[in-house]
Amino acid sequence: MSQFSYKDGVLHAEGASLTAIAEQFGTPTYVYSKAALLSNFAAYADACAGRDALVCYAMKANSNLAILDLLARQGAGFDIVSGGELLRVLAAGGDPGKVIFSGVGKSVDEMRLALSHDILCFNVESIPELHRLNEVAGSMGKKARISLRVNPNVDAKTHPYIATGLKANKFGVAFDDALDTYRTAAKLPHLDVSGIDCHIGSQLLDDAPLLEALDRLIELIDQLGAEGIELHHLDMGGGIGIDYRDADDAAPVPVGTYLGRVFARIDAWRAERHNGKPIKVIFEPGRSIVGDTGVLLTKVEFLKHGEEKNFCIVDAAMNDMARPALYQAWMDMQPVVQGSAAAAEFDVVGPICESGDWLARDRSLAVAAGDLLVMHTAGAYGMTMASNYNTRGRAAEVIVDGDTVHLVRQREKPEDLYALESVIK
Numbered sequence: 004m005s006q007f008s009y010k011d012g013v014l015h016a017e018g019a020s021l022t023a024i025a026e027q028f029g030t031p032t033y034v035y036s037k038a039a040l041l042s043n044f045a046a047y048a049d050a051c052a053g054r055d056a057l058v059c060y061a062m063k064a065n066s067n068l069a070i071l072d073l074l075a076r077q078g079a080g081f082d083i084v085s086g087g088e089l090l091r092v093l094a095a096g097g098d099p100g101k102v103i104f105s106g107v108g109k110s111v112d113e114m115r116l117a118l119s120h121d122i123l124c125f126n127v128e129s130i131p132e133l134h135r136l137n138e139v140a141g142s143m144g145k146k147a148r149i150s151l152r153v154n155p156n157v158d159a160k161t162h163p164y165i166a167t168g169l170k171a172n173k174f175g176v177a178f179d180d181a182l183d184t185y186r187t188a189a190k191l192p193h194l195d196v197s198g199i200d201c202h203i204g205s206q207l208l209d210d211a212p213l214l215e216a217l218d219r220l221i222e223l224i225d226q227l228g229a230e231g232i233e234l235h236h237l238d239m240g241g242g243i244g245i246d247y248r249d250a251d252d253a254a255p256v257p258v259g260t261y262l263g264r265v266f267a268r269i270d271a272w273r274a275e276r277h278n279g280k281p282i283k284v285i286f287e288p289g290r291s292i293v294g295d296t297g298v299l300l301t302k303v304e305f306l307k308h309g310e311e312k313n314f315c316i317v318d319a320a321m322n323d324m325a326r327p328a329l330y331q332a333w334m335d336m337q338p339v340v341q342g343s344a345a346a347a348e349f350d351v352v353g354p355i356c357e358s359g360d361w362l363a364r365d366r367s368l369a370v371a372a373g374d375l376l377v378m379h380t381a382g383a384y385g386m387t388m389a390s391n392y393n394t395r396g397r398a399a400e401v402i403v404d405g406d407t408v409h410l411v412r413q414r415e416k417p418e419d420l421y422a423l424e425s426v427i428k
């Protein structure tokens with residue numbers, strides 16, 4: 004159930020009115036619902052109950068410390084892609100023993116940091132990375148647990164910029180090279196070959212491609228087992244999509260249904276071909292944990308009636324939310340107060356000097372200058388992809404818990420944005 008709903012014509016996040024939040028904290032502001040976050044995580048935790056499974060939240064989707072802290076307290080692990088993300092997990096009190104490290108370009112320093120905190124596993128994406136990790140671990144007198152990210156060459160049927168499991172993508176080890184790469188890994192003295200993983204793309208509404216990828220991973224686990232290379236975990240990556248409320252989109256498969264299908268396949272395989280041996284299952288969801296927990300609250304600066312189009316110019320921009328500009332993503336917009344003006348068709352745009360600075364196109368909106376608008380389903384890949392383009396400070400972030408609103412990130416002040424710079428004397 005959405006935690007964002009109208010009460011007496013005013014949009015609320017849980018028990019807090021978005022008008023009051025804008026008055027207190029200004030705009031643009033990301034507003035998250037704690038109840039929505041906990042309920043999304045519970046969908047994964049419930050489906051994993053009683054099983055050897057771990058949910059490693061892909062924190063690139065939203066890495067605010069308060070969100071990490073709430074998830075860590077629910078038992079979440081974390082999927083990280085940089086040393087900086089590991090530092091955030093530690094700062095939020097997360098358990099490094101539940102951290103997996105993904106990404107194609109891990110640096111020596113990042114490997115050292117992760118090894119010094121004894122993370123659960125490195126998801127390795129190439130042979131040169133295997134050698135680098137082996138050397139770094141050796142120099143520290145450690146063994147690094149690794150899994151290979153295998154590219155199952157499955158079409159995820161999502162936007163090309165967020166599909167990752169095709170041969171043409173930079174990610175993972177090619178399926179046909181995987182056996183050889185495992186053989187190489189197994190010979191390296193400072194690596195402990197522990198698992199296999201894949202991640203075929205993001206915002207998948209159907210789980211069929213994910214299950215196809217699972218079948219391919221299982222095939223490899225069988226082949227490796229026959230050579231004496233025993234794997235202890237299987238990591239499905241992230242990818243389950245969410246409902247952006249776009250009427251053109253199909254409904255996403257529910258999380259519980261998807262996980263149920265994964266476990267059913269794994270159980271059948273273990274019973275029939277794996278001699279009942281255990282295998283831990285890891286998931287790396289990002290968007291489906293945080294996407295619908297947040298809105299971006301913004302104010303209308305001006306309405307501008309052009310020759311061909313009407314523009315609703317707001318104080319949020321592509322630096323706050325890049326998804327429309329980057330992927331032509333459709334994000335739902337609604338006024339905070341219902342019925343303040345007659346509806347007209349607008350492009351909702353920001354103040355940045357780029358024609359690509361738009362948040363929504365061709366939308367019927369009943370708004371006047373000075374009104375508040377929200378962009379829905381903005382909790383994932385919103386704030387984490389924000390920038391300071393045009394020397395704009397990034398937005399504030401608040402979390403609503405019942406009728407209490409907690410400021411969890413202050414608005415950046417423009418005068419702080421050049422603090423690291425200096426002129427040549």
Ligand SMILES: Cc1ncc(COP(=O)(O)O)c(C=O)c1O
Nearest residue numbers: 061202205241242287288289290
């Ligand atoms: C390796 C990896 N794991 C997990 C995720 C999280 O994906 P999603 O937000 O679609 O669940 C991503 C991002 O697509 C990723 O690259």
Ligand SMILES: N[C@@H](CCCC[NH3+])C(=O)O
Nearest residue numbers: 063165205206326383384
């Ligand atoms: N940033 C993308 C998703 C990419 C996921 C990272 N592998 C989005 O906003 O949809």
